Amino acid sequence: MDDDRIDLSPIRPDPERVERSARAVLARARGTLDGRQRMRASVWRELPAWERPLLAAAAIAALLSIVVLLRVHPLARGEHVASLSERAGVPGPIARWVESDQPVDPMSLLEW
Amino acid sequence: MQAGREDPADEELIARIRGGDVAAADLLVRRYLPLAYTIALAVLGSRMDADDVCQDALVRALEKIDDCRSPSRFRFWLAQIVRNHARNALDRRRVRSGPALEDVEEPPAPGHAGEAAERRELRAALLAALEQLTPVQREVVLLKDLEGWDHRAIAATIGVSEVMSRQHLFVARGVMREALGPEALRDHTEGHRHG
Numbered sequence: 080m081d082d083d084r085i086d087l088s089p090i091r092p093d094p095e096r097v098e099r100s101a102r103a104v105l106a107r108a109r110g111t112l113d114g115r116q117r118m119r120a121s122v123w124r125e126l127p128a129w130e131r132p133l134l135a136a137a138a139i140a141a142l143l144s145i146v147v148l149l150r151v152h153p154l155a156r157g158e159h160v161a162s163l164s165e166r167a168g169v170p171g172p173i174a175r176w177v178e179s180d181q182p183v184d185p186m187s188l189l190e191w
Numbered sequence: 192m193q194a195g196r197e198d199p200a201d202e203e204l205i206a207r208i209r210g211g212d213v214a215a216a217d218l219l220v221r222r223y224l225p226l227a228y229t230i231a232l233a234v235l236g237s238r239m240d241a242d243d244v245c246q247d248a249l250v251r252a253l254e255k256i257d258d259c260r261s262p263s264r265f266r267f268w269l270a271q272i273v274r275n276h277a278r279n280a281l282d283r284r285r286v287r288s289g290p291a292l293e294d295v296e297e298p299p300a301p302g303h304a305g306e307a308a309e310r311r312e313l314r315a316a317l318l319a320a321l322e323q324l325t326p327v328q329r330e331v332v333l334l335k336d337l338e339g340w341d342h343r344a345i346a347a348t349i350g351v352s353e354v355m356s357r358q359h360l361f362v363a364r365g366v367m368r369e370a371l372g373p374e375a376l377r378d379h380t381e382g383h384r385h386g
Contacts, residue, residue, distance in 0.1 A: 101224055107250045115209065118211075
């Protein structure tokens with residue numbers, strides 16, 4: 080406790096004055112607060128409007144995913160699995176040479 | 192300390208105000224109006240101007256509430272807004288046309304006329320004593336003795352060192368004691384002890 084303290088409490092605004100000032104402040108800030116309320120309300124109003132397009136987009140994405148998965152997962156249908164070089168469009172002989180790990184015959188290079 | 196439902200923390204009130212909650216704004220304004228008034232009075236030295244500046248600053252704080260990055264330190268953020276507004280008002284040196292606030296006191300409640308008169312007299316003496324101080328001394332003594340802030344918070348708010356804050360307080364109390372006189376100070380101190 081600070082014994083040297085001077086009691087300045089009589090300077091404090093009276094409760095009536097605090098009340099009056101608080102009312103004045105709120106009246107002036109009302110526009111800002113209402114604006115914030117409207118903005119928040121409009122965000123919540125916008126969400127349902129986006130519900131249908133979002134659902135439609137999600138359905139399309141799901142459909143595309145299924146199609147892509149079926150195309151890149153041919154094992155499930157017992158098909159031949161394409162190698163990386165085949166997918167990259169490398170000619171068959173070159174691909175076989177790369178995969179064989181053997182030195183290439185210069186003559187065969189000329190044939191290609 | 193956990194704030195109760197009836198006494199929500201500043202952080203909660205500020206979050207609600209950001210969503211446009213008028214009741215939360217009302218609570219925050221009532222909570223900090225006395226502090227805003229004290230700081231404005233310290234800078235301006237006039238009750239009437241302090242009232243205007245305090246209201247302007249609170250309106251501004253509500254408008255710019257998104258800029259308050261640390262809601263738990265709202266009081267310090269508000270203190271800076273009030274100080275800036277008060278200094279601007281001081282620079283403009285507006286000339287008032289209305290009566291001074293001291294002349295438009297609320298009429299006392301019936302049966303409390305004597306008490307109100309005594310309080311008014313005490314207030315006038317304190318205000319006169321405060322007028323003897325420099326604005327910095329006023330800020331320090333009001334924030335310390337009226338708002339109960341520590342020197343660290345005062346120093347950070349008004350931009351001086353803690354040592355200087357202590358020094359200002361020491362000088363300010365001395366000047367005020369001298370201005371109030373032993374008689375007024377005795378009554379006042381007794382009032383303080385009993386109050």
